[in-house]
Amino acid sequence: MADRRLQVFHTVARLLSFTKAAESLHMTQPAVTFQIRQLEEYFNTRLFDRTHNRISLTEAGEKVYAYSERILSLYREMDNEIRTLTGEIIGVLVIGASTTVAEYLLPKLLGEFQALFPKVKLRLKVSNSMGVVHMIENNDIDVGLVESPVSNKSLVVEVCWSDELALIVPVDHELASKDTVHISELAKYPFVSREEGSGTRCVVSDYLDDNGMSMADLDLSLEFG
Structure with a gap:
């Protein structure tokens, strides 16, 4: 429901990379470039400066990024409120897990989760604990499961089990x-x-x-x- 162009722009602006944005969004790079070009045509201005194989936000891009943060956050809040009201749980849940957790703990848990919430599509990204924390910090995943303590105080951390x-x-x-x-x-x-x-x-x-x-x-x- 949220404007796809805005979602794509927000991801590119956050990662400052068309390639990484394409990987994160499971899109081809030309498709990402097309969405950005459409948004730039809509505003009739460049949103990114492209120099020496690097990109940066223009002044207009900075403003669009700030608004896109608020718009997409409000969209997620609205979506969650309505889903809760109607009792329907649907969407995509992107999970990051450290290697040991992904191999030995998640297979059974994910199977049980899918049985309870068949309309939720699961995506799993596997890395070591530090990599999973970085994915959370970069908003590449919705939730992360790691084995080591997490030092970032801005993240909500819950102990699930001990080993x-x-x-x-x-x-x-x-x-x-x-x-x-x-x-x-x-x-x-x-x-x-x-x-x-x-x-x-x-x-x-x-x-x-x-x-x-x-x-x-x-x-x-x-x-x-």
């Missing part, structure tokens, strides 16, 4: 026979870790910090993710 990490070693490893292992003992052995930005990596790093150590104290033989 535990376990140390894994080969059966013939000398640590395998121990009931407990002190964190300092890990520095003696090659260690396999997730990449920076991963929730698992963040939790391990925080645990090391709490015990007077850091990732630099470990012998990182393999980093993956």
